[in-house]
Amino acid sequence: MRLKAKSAIVTGAASGFGAAIAERFAAEGARVVVADLNEAQGQAVAQRIGGVFVRCDVSRAEDVQALVQTAVQAYGRLDIVVNNAGVTHVNKPHLDVTEDEFDRLYRVNVKSLFHMNRAAVPAMRANPGGSSGVFVNVASTTGVRPGPGLCWYSGSKGAVITTSKGLALELARENIRVCVVNPMIGETAMLEQFMGMPDTPENRQRFLARIPLGRFTQPADVAGAALYLASDEAGFLTGVCLDVDGGRNI
Numbered sequence: 153m154r155l156k157a158k159s160a161i162v163t164g165a166a167s168g169f170g171a172a173i174a175e176r177f178a179a180e181g182a183r184v185v186v187a188d189l190n191e192a193q194g195q196a197v198a199q200r201i202g203g204v205f206v207r208c209d210v211s212r213a214e215d216v217q218a219l220v221q222t223a224v225q226a227y228g229r230l231d232i233v234v235n236n237a238g239v240t241h242v243n244k245p246h247l248d249v250t251e252d253e254f255d256r257l258y259r260v261n262v263k264s265l266f267h268m269n270r271a272a273v274p275a276m277r278a279n280p281g282g283s284s285g286v287f288v289n290v291a292s293t294t295g296v297r298p299g300p301g302l303c304w305y306s307g308s309k310g311a312v313i314t315t316s317k318g319l320a321l322e323l324a325r326e327n328i329r330v331c332v333v334n335p336m337i338g339e340t341a342m343l344e345q346f347m348g349m350p351d352t353p354e355n356r357q358r359f360l361a362r363i364p365l366g367r368f369t370q371p372a373d374v375a376g377a378a379l380y381l382a383s384d385e386a387g388f389l390t391g392v393c394l395d396v397d398g399g400r401n402i
């Protein structure tokens with residue numbers, strides 16, 4: 153039990169990487185709040201793992217405040233926050249991305265961190281036994297190594313990485329760590345949007361050819377990395393950005 157009795161929030165936990173993270177955390181003893189816009193799937197995940205579901209739009213301050221309150225009320229403390237909820241625009245030339253798409257990207261991928269820190273840091277400071285906690289923020293390999301067609305998405309994930317490193321420095325003396333996981337293209341609902349073309353075996357091969365370990369990121373890969381960073385085994389790691397990419401970023 154690597155997260156025994158820890159209290160955790162996982163955003164975007166109704167599907168894909170977030171659902172796998174929530175399930176893995178629960179299997180390792182954490183008490184998990186599943187947060188998502190998708191009520192049906194979020195409820196189902198929470199039920200499966202014996203957690204609590206909160207419908208939450210991470211781009212809205214009041215939703216995020218209520219989410220943190222629920223976690224503290226339910227479990228008496230807040231140890232771990234995984235900021236995983238995210239959106240992309242379809243892979244296309246940067247001038248074809250609309251202003252609405254751009255604003256949504258930054259609201260969901262970047263401003264959500266602003267709202268979450270304002271709600272979660274005070275809760276972590278108030279933990280019984282003293283200030284402590286860890287944030288694991290899900291960015292992307294494209295935040296380090298952008299490719300054509302995903303410029304604005306990549307920029308939003310670059311902002312997540314840089315902001316996380318700054319937060320790691322600012323919060324270190326309060327025993328609050330901030331780490332990042334960078335998945336590579338993964339087999340989730342987002343796959344087709346990232347490819348920007350139909351999900352056929354031939355098109356998949358074009359992307360797979362660029363990944364040294366020869367496969368897409370699986371939700372379990374991201375869950376394993378998030379588990380390690382959130383656990384006490386990583387107690388001396390902060391500001392770390394872990395590529396979960398089969399060697400793509402080398």
Ligand SMILES: NC(=O)c1ccc[n+]([C@@H]2O[C@H](COP(=O)([O-])OP(=O)(O)OC[C@H]3O[C@@H](n4cnc5c(N)ncnc54)[C@H](O)[C@@H]3O)[C@@H](O)[C@H]2O)c1
Binds near residue numbers: 167187238290336
């Ligand atoms: N799949 C990939 O190829 C890939 C690669 C690198 C990074 N990522 C990142 O991984 C994270 C998870 O993505 P995924 O691939 O599992 O996709 P996914 O679409 O399966 O899951 C994303 C979840 O976030 C939820 N969500 C979206 N907007 C929300 C909001 N405003 N408030 C609350 N919940 C919201 C969705 O309902 C969904 O359940 C994202 O941050 C994504 O950018 C994905």
